[in-house]
Amino acid sequence: MSLRRLESIFEEFSFIHGNVFVLLVSWVLMNFAGHMPDTYYSLYVLELGGTPMSVGVISFSYMIALASVQFLGGYLADSYGRKRLVVTMTFALALSYLLYAFAFSWEVILVGAVLQGLFLVYQPALWAIMADSLPPERRGVGYALSQLVGVFSIASPIVAGCIVGWAGLLTGMRVMYMATVMAYLTAAVLRFRLRETLKPDAGRPGVFEVLRSYPRAVRESFTVLKVLPRTVLNLSVVYVVFHMFSWMCMQYYVIYATKFLGVSEEFWALLSAVWFASMYASTLPVGKLVDVVGRVAPLLASMPLTAVATWMFIKGGSVLLLTSFVVNGIATTMFSNAYQSLQTDLVAAEYRGRVIGFTNFFAYVFGAIGGFVGGYLYEHVHPSVPFMLLMVSQAPLLVFSVLSVREPKVREE
Incomplete structure (x- = not known):
């Protein structure tokens, strides 16, 4: 490899230091460990006495809790800074997993899920500090790397399958x-x-001050939309709708595959690993694509890919399932990277926390509705109905996106 080629590579990734480096390393740890129990999470709820509807109730409660703190999280991120919120709530989130480890019924998982939703008040601050730390010309690659660190998660389902095979589902999940x-x-x-990226407007808030801030946080999150391009609101609508239908199915893939299609727990672990592998293998190429051709085209392309992948999953069969998870992984990467890059391009740094909080609030509210409805449809209508709705929803979403989402003429710093 020539010296000039090496210099080009070092220049391409020269932004990986400071905050970006710390976040990437922390995500490596959290993704690898967290995705192990995620592999069999819904089956764990069933093992603790729950039903598919119980999974929907937990999903609904988690998302509502998560939605309830998004305005406040965005406001605190923009008013008091990002770092303190991120660090404190990461500790709280870590301890909340003790409830999952020692749960004796699915209701304990419900309590843990609600607490986790509240502790994720730091999400707007987390993504704002990442956005603040990326140079505009490297945002596509930067967000791609934030996804690519999950490459270590490819092994998570395989490790999870080995642990469950050795210790059984219940004990294995606790481990x-x-x-x-x-x-x-x-x-x-x-x-x-x-390192804090935003100079706070005030000192460290107390508990009562934080609670008093909530109405103001909600007002400011809506007010800030008046000074932003119309495309920001349109993009938020696309994200919310996509999120709702995705969450309608999210917790039921493993149940549908193992209970309806007859997939073994071992093959499910392989499918999960394939999904992670395809997602992360496409991360850097997609990130580069987003930086070169723009954000909108990959965003649009992700929707028909999602529909095709969902159809193959519904049909079942080893080949179609494997292909489905490959296509779905690529579509997920395209949508996520293009959406995050476009939102950052459109929103000035001083508004990002509130815009992220605003968008996340509605995404989580509608995601909660989607998860609850998905559980009802799965248990009381037919297991394939949530997936069919996800597939069909991509057509109108694509049309709306084509008509209403535009690239900015000038990208925000």
């Missing part, structure tokens, strides 16, 4: 959740090294 606690605690300690 994996304890590993998740340790990984999240380590990530929380690492995040002490983050």
Whole structure:
């Protein structure tokens, strides 16, 4: 490899230092550990006495809790800064997994899920600090790397399958959740090294001050939309709708595959690994594509790909399932990377926390509705109906996106 080629590579990734480096390393730890129990999460709920509808209730409660703190999270991120919120809540999130590890019924999982939703008040601050730390010309690659660190998660389902095969589903899940606690605690300690990217408007808020801030946070999150391009609102609508139909199915893939299609737990672990592998293998090429051809085209392309992948999953069969998970992984990467890059391009740094909070609020509310409706449809109508709705929804979403989402003439710093 020539010296000039090496210099080009170093220049391409020269932004990986400071905050970006700390976040990437912490995500490696959290993704690898967290995706192990995620592999069999819904089956764990069933093992603890739940039903598919119970999975929907947990999903609904988690998303509503998550939605309830998004305005506040965005407001705190823009008013008091990002770092303190990220570090404190990462510790809280780590400890919440103890409830999952020692759960004796699905209702305990419900409590843990609600707490986790509340602790994720730091999400707007987390993505704002990432956005602030990326140079405009490297955002596509930067967000691609934030996804690519999950490449270590390719092994997570395989490890999970081995643990479940060795210890059984119940004990194996408890072991994996304890590993998740340790990984999240380590990530929380690492995040002490983050550097604040926004000068706070006020000092450290007290508990009562934070609670009093909530109405103002909601008002400012709506007010800020008046100074932003119309495309920001249109893009938010696309994200919310996509999120709702995705969550309608999210927790039921493993149940549908194992209980309806007859897939073994071992083959499910392989399918999960294939999904991660395809998603992360496409991450850098997609990131580069987003930087070169623009954000909108990959965003649009992700929708028909999602529809095709969902159709193949519904049909079942080893070949179609494997192909489905490959296509779905690529579509997920395209949508996520293009959406995040486009939102950052359109929104000035001082508004990002509130815009992220605004968008996440509605995404989580409608995601909660989607998860609950998905559970009802799965249990009381037919297991394939949630997936059919996800597939069909991509057509009108594509038309709306073509008509209403535009590239900015000038990208925000």
